[in-house]
Amino acid sequence: METNILTLRQLISYIKCREGWEEKVYQHLFKRDKETYTMGKTIDITKTREGYGHVMTELLAKKEAKPYKYPICVRDNIDPFDKSSHVEVCLMNPNYEKPAKGLKWWGGKSGSSKAPAGRYNINLEKHNQWFAFGYTDWSKIIDTKIFVKTKQKIEFHEVLARILWELTFDGWTEIDVKKNTKKLMKTLEKATKQVAAGKCKTIKSKTGGVDIVIPDIVSKQINDIIKKIKDPKK
Numbered sequence: 001m002e003t004n005i006l007t008l009r010q011l012i013s014y015i016k017c018r019e020g021w022e023e024k025v026y027q028h029l030f031k032r033d034k035e036t037y038t039m040g041k042t043i044d045i046t047k048t049r050e051g052y053g054h055v056m057t058e059l060l061a062k063k064e065a066k067p068y069k070y071p072i073c074v075r076d077n078i079d080p081f082d083k084s085s086h087v088e089v090c091l092m093n094p095n096y097e098k099p100a101k102g103l104k105w106w107g108g109k110s111g112s113s114k115a116p117a118g119r120y121n122i123n124l125e126k127h128n129q130w131f132a133f134g135y136t137d138w139s140k141i142i143d144t145k146i147f148v149k150t151k152q153k154i155e156f157h158e159v160l161a162r163i164l165w166e167l168t169f170d171g172w173t174e175i176d177v178k179k180n181t182k183k184l185m186k187t188l189e190k191a192t193k194q195v196a197a198g199k200c201k202t203i204k205s206k207t208g209g210v211d212i213v214i215p216d217i218v219s220k221q222i223n224d225i226i227k228k229i230k231d232p233k234k
Contacts, residue, residue: 003147005145005156006145006146007067007142007144007146008059008142008163009062011146011156012059015156024155025052025157025164026052026053028158028162029048029165030045030048052164052168054172054173055167055173058173059138064143067144068091070094070131071092071094072090072092072144072147073091073130073148074154075147075148075149076088076149076152087150087152087154087162089133089162090132091132091133092130093125093126093129093131096128097126098127099127100120102118103119104118104119104120105120106119106120107123108121133166133167134166135170137174187217194215194216199216200216201213201216
């Protein structure tokens with residue numbers, strides 16, 4: 001099913017003016033949060049209503065804006081590791097160009113179009129069909145259209161619930177998201193420098209595919225998470 005429904009603002013308004021639909025959004029989010037957050041967080045339907053209710057209020061209060069250059073897309077995606085299918089929210093590149101057949105990917109700088117013979121620059125914007133959704137300014141995407149590209153039927157309330165869940169991944173307000181995004185960018189910058197300096201671990205692909213490179217800063221974060229799982233009191 002491929003459908004262009006409404007803008008994000010229109011979808012929120014549509015849900016709010018139909019009896020019982022807003023509660024359907026909260027119930028979906030409550031279930032999603034319960035399945036996801038297992039450490040140090042109490043999931044309560046009242047908190048769900050309050051938290052996401054404030055999010056929708058903030059979104060609707062945003063000034064009218066031009067549609068963002070990347071439309072919002074709710075689509076099917078295949079996990080590259082276990083090959084399972086799941087629905088995800090992302091941004092869709094309307095100017096995507098599929099690399100010429102037979103070319104292999106090459107990881108050059110995003111601002112460079114030059115690539116060795118027989119390869120294409122995977123970091124060029126035009127060769128990326130999908131982008132992460134959760135780090136986009138709320139003010140930019142509030143009046144952006146939503147496309148649904150799934151093989152399954154998804155009701156409007158589930159579309160909105162999935163969008164709100166991804167939108168709040170890094171904060172409950174737009175200000176929080178911006179602050180946390182800056183922290184993430186600093187971490188990525190540090191990780192890039194560590195890889196360049198050889199301060200990382202490399203897991204070689206057994207199938208001739210892409211090697212996995214883990215900077216030391218990421219390894220530390222993973223170890224901290226493992227320790228917290230083993231002993232939540234610490």
